[in-house]
Amino acid sequence: MGLDFTAIDFETANGFRGSPCAVGLSKVRDGVVVDEASWLMRPPANHDVFDHHNVRIHGIRPEQVAGLPRFGELFPEIGAFIGGDVLAAHNAAFDLGVIRSGLEVSGLPGPAYDYVCTVMLSRRCYSLVSNSLPYAAEEAGVPLLNHHDAAEDARACAGILIDIAARNGAASIAELYLSLGLAVSRQPAFDPSRDPLSKATRSAIEALAAGQGPASAGRAFRPGWPEEGANPEPNAGAEADHPLFGQTVVFTGELAIPRPEAKLRSAELGARPESRVTARTTVLVVGDGFVAADLRSGRLTGKARRVLELHERGQQIEVLSEGEFLQMVGGHVHSVA
Numbered sequence: 001m002g003l004d005f006t007a008i009d010f011e012t013a014n015g016f017r018g019s020p021c022a023v024g025l026s027k028v029r030d031g032v033v034v035d036e037a038s039w040l041m042r043p044p045a046n047h048d049v050f051d052h053h054n055v056r057i058h059g060i061r062p063e064q065v066a067g068l069p070r071f072g073e074l075f076p077e078i079g080a081f082i083g084g085d086v087l088a089a090h091n092a093a094f095d096l097g098v099i100r101s102g103l104e105v106s107g108l109p110g111p112a113y114d115y116v117c118t119v120m121l122s123r124r125c126y127s128l129v130s131n132s133l134p135y136a137a138e139e140a141g142v143p144l145l146n147h148h149d150a151a152e153d154a155r156a157c158a159g160i161l162i163d164i165a166a167r168n169g170a171a172s173i174a175e176l177y178l179s180l181g182l183a184v185s186r187q188p189a190f191d192p193s194r195d196p197l198s199k200a201t202r203s204a205i206e207a208l209a210a211g212q213g214p215a216s217a218g219r220a221f222r223p224g225w226p227e228e229g230a231n232p233e234p235n236a237g238a239e240a241d242h243p244l245f246g247q248t249v250v251f252t253g254e255l256a257i258p259r260p261e262a263k264l265r266s267a268e269l270g271a272r273p274e275s276r277v278t279a280r281t282t283v284l285v286v287g288d289g290f291v292a293a294d295l296r297s298g299r300l301t302g303k304a305r306r307v308l309e310l311h312e313r314g315q316q317i318e319v320l321s322e323g324e325f326l327q328m329v330g331g332h333v334h335s336v337a
Helices: 052-058 071-082 092-105 118-125 133-140 150-167 173-180 199-209 259-268 302-312 322-329
Strands: 005-012 020-029 032-040 087-089 113-117 185-187 248-252 272-274 283-286 318-321
Touching (some): 005 092, 032 150, 071 092, 087 150, 092 113, 118 133, 118 173, 133 150, 259 272, 283 302, 283 322, 318 322
Parallel strands (some): 087 113, 248 283
Antiparallel strands (some): 020 032, 113 185
16 A cells, blocks of 8 residues: 545634535545545534634635535535545644534534544654644645645645655555554544534534524733633543643733633643743744744744744744634633633
């Protein structure tokens, strides 16, 4: 078996991962992209509100998908393109979660998928101050010109995995993961008429029932120093293959969610939140509309500058935008008193 897989990228209408409005796929055979597909779509009914934050990121507006098939109607075509391939995605927990939650709220069953995460592989095999898709793609030699176009993001993800396999002398995903001492992850098959709903889907349905809508719609900017709040202990029982598991996370800048809530969500996923950048820090989440390009432009907070200094000295610290962080935690958040 050669280096065969399908790379996938979703864009969502709002903070609920079950609100896909676009998908891009790149099929790889023997380390070469041989086929591509992409679709715009309406998100599932009752989860199709477009949040301004998401529109600002990907540029897809509700009028562009009005009248198009919904995700549940398109999934047979998407699933047929994937076939029995291993899926690759940059922050795979999110994209696999889109499939599961999107099908759950559509009342449809989903197949099992083996999958790999190029964020995790980038952390393991590259040495970057940010493992966001544009940075990892540039390191892989496949520069990303139109980030958040689903088709281009999927193509970049495919290029990253191809490059990492080549750097490790691996001729297949199985060989690559064996050489790195990792195990390929698996999302099991499910049937929403029989199996319990995922946590993200339950949270979204509860928010709708309470009349709250998408929980990541944001809040008005409040001037002043953000409240740090407590630093909860990491959840030792969280999934070890999540990108935040085992990380020490610090937050800086004005976030669209309260900082104590961000700390709680990261701890639930196995991270250790802290209040300042130290020798223990491995991830810095930057608010205030930060994007990866700001690392080059110099539009940084004091904590972010400290991270760059430590990175230059050899400390492996990753910088994330708040959007990337919210994607990792599933978007939906609950209140903190």
